[in-house]
Amino acid sequence: MPAHSAGVSEQTPAEVAHALEEFLADHSRAVLLDDGRVLFDMRESRYSISQEHGRCTLHLWSEDRNMVRRVSGFSTRKDTLKLQTLRFGQSKPQILELVAQPDRRTPTARDTTRRRYAATLERVLLRSYPDWKADDFRIAMDLEQSFGPAYARGVLQQGQKAWAVVGVNAEESQATIDGVLTVGLLWLGLCREQADGRRLLSGLRIVVPRGTASTTLARMAWLREDAARWELFELDQRTEELMERDAADTGNLITRLLHAPNTAAATERFSVPLLQAMAMVPIADQTRVEQRLRSSTELALLLHGLEFARIRQRVSANSFAQTSEISFGAGVQESPLDPGSEPMIREFVERLFARRRKGGSQKDPLYRMQPEAWLESELRANIGPLTDGQESLARFNTDYVYAQVPAFQASDRGMLDLLTVSHDGRLAVLELKAHEDMHFALQGLDYWLRVRWHHTQTIDASTGIGTFQRHGYFPGLRLSEDPPRLFLVAPSLRIHPATETVLRYLKPQVEWTLLGLNEKWRDGVKVITRKRSPGH
Known part of the structure; x- marks a missing residue:
């Protein structure tokens, strides 16, 4: 695809690197797309950006994929960075897109899915509670009340008795599904306020997709029983089967407790590569570095909470001897330290310590990261x-x-x-x-x-x-x-x-x-x- 047809023009390597750095700093959940197909999810990938020989090179890797591209230009629009890239040894450019959110459905498709779900939810509830009536379930955005269109909201009523209802469909992200209880509590409060004594809101019924109730169930167990009645259901949208979950069954918490790291022992074990890594930091700034032991084999170096270097110890492939690997980069950006990359890394570290400091600029991505x-x-x-x-x-x-x-x-x-x-x-x-x-x-x-x-x-x-x-x-x-x-x-x-x-x-x-x-x-x-x- 020619660059001009995609609305992408060439910029200097420094301009391209800055645009990449700024976008990835602001959008940690970004995905890289090739013609709509996801190549890399930045929540599960790492990257490095280098400027050598008059070009900007982007290297991305994950557990199952590795990619290196020269990036010669970019264009921006809301939540999207279009990149003009070249494979090494090829002259035909390729347009890749970095988008802020992994949900690639069009606004029309999302709206259609949500409207269909609201109708399905209302139909299922009336079938399950045939003696009750339903207000029209709505998905409209209401910024004043903090209600988003991902949540279908309605009321079931029978005479003066009523229940507030909130549901969320299976195509939303797990984070959106887990947010349903917050929305439900706000919706219950609004329904009670608007009822104005004409009907009694008994409580809140929440409906989530089948197999996604664990977080909401654990949270609901700690809601005041004197404030309202609380009910949680899972809906199989394919069969329209509605199953109530027992509020007393909170299941197993998804958590783990690791042993506290032995910092003293780690300091001795990492002493040699730590000196090598710290040599990249300006002497006047070395007291600003925080050391964080990630595991028995990984030590991270941080500046105001931002990880900028890491030391990993591995067993050599041909012996039981330990080897150390040192890499630098902000967040998920990562470049191994070697003689070829040392000048670039030293420049990056100097730039990081100059810009990520008290009194810095909110416009600076390195200042506002994390x-x-x-x-x-x-x-x-x-x-x-x-x-x-x-x-x-x-x-x-x-x-x-x-x-x-x-x-x-x-x-x-x-x-x-x-x-x-x-x-x-x-x-x-x-x-x-x-x-x-x-x-x-x-x-x-x-x-x-x-x-x-x-x-x-x-x-x-x-x-x-x-x-x-x-x-x-x-x-x-x-x-x-x-x-x-x-x-x-x-x-x-x-x-x-x-x-x-x-x-x-x-x-x-x-x-x-x-x-x-x-x-x-x-x-x-x-x-x-x-x-x-x-x-x-």
């Missing part, structure tokens, strides 16, 4: 600003702050979590968010549920020793048997209005605190607002 990771790094280094001096027992023990414990499996929620402990021995779960997210409260509940589950599995009441200490966390401390406290931490202007609404529906056993930070938290974290669950 803001939650930056916030996490600030709090890992100093969690003190979050403590409340008026409650000495609830103040955090700053000697024990862990990230992603326990870890979620097969999940990229765009969130980062911290686990610490207060001076009274209570575990404290911190859910962090840098941008507005209406599902903030229930995502925090997800992490709280997993920490609580691990904490209560094998705790020894006589010693206070439980699962976490047996895995190397909180050494020497006696942990309280009480459930963890939940802290939701975000810039105050970025806390979605839905957050407090959802929190009010949680059972009293979920002791929560909502902390609103200053907008310029990168320059120093300060708590601007603090709200607690009733009775605490």
Whole structure:
């Protein structure tokens, strides 16, 4: 395909590299398409961008694919970056597309699917509840109420009795399906407000596709029973079979607890390649580097939470000797360190440390990349600003702050979590968010549920020793048997209005605190607002 026919013109290698870097920094879920076919999903792939010999080269690889292309030009439109590429040894250009979201359905196709689903949902419910009537189920966007078109919303009523209903179809992403409970709680509240005493909203019925209910089921178990009745159903859209799920059957939590890394031993094991990697960092900036042990064989180097280098140890193919591999790159960008790449890597590191610093520019992709990771790094280094001096027992023990414990499996929620402990021995779960997210409260509940589950599995009441200490966390401390406290931490202007609404529906056993930070938290974290669950 000729470049001009695709609306792509040539630019300098530096311009192309900057465009690629900026797009991939802003769109971590992007996919690379060739004529509509997915070549790479960036959530499961890695890449490197190099500028050598007057050309920009893009290298992408995953478990089952490897690709190297020269990129000579690009054009942009909303959420899409069109790339003019060349295979090595060929002269005919090929147009590839980087798109921000993996869902490639056209707006018309999505709308048609959702409208058909709303009609199907209404028909199935009326067949299951023949003595009830249904309001027209709607999918229209309602920005004022935070309702998106992915969710079908309606009301079943019988005389003065009524139920709010929300459903989501099987072609939506799992993240969209898991968001149905937040939408359902907001819809229930709106229906009760609009009922104005003319009918009694008994509760909320949620309908999700068959086999997708586990997250919603686990969350619903912690909703207040005095606030409403809660029912969850799975719908097989092919057979139109509706199956109710038992709210008491929460199943197994998808989580794992890894042993705390032995940082001292790792420092010695990685000492030689670490010196080599640190030699790429300007001497004046080396104190800004954070070391994070990913596993017994991988050490990551981070700058304000952004991983920019990694050292991996592998067993040599021809012997039992250990070899070390060093690579550099921001996020999923990665280039091996070797004599040929050293000048490019040194330039990248200098550019990164010059631009990703306090007081940087929001227009700079390296500055704004992974803001939650930056916030996490600030709090890992100093969690003190979050403590409340008026409650000495609830103040955090700053000697024990862990990230992603326990870890979620097969999940990229765009969130980062911290686990610490207060001076009274209570575990404290911190859910962090840098941008507005209406599902903030229930995502925090997800992490709280997993920490609580691990904490209560094998705790020894006589010693206070439980699962976490047996895995190397909180050494020497006696942990309280009480459930963890939940802290939701975000810039105050970025806390979605839905957050407090959802929190009010949680059972009293979920002791929560909502902390609103200053907008310029990168320059120093300060708590601007603090709200607690009733009775605490």
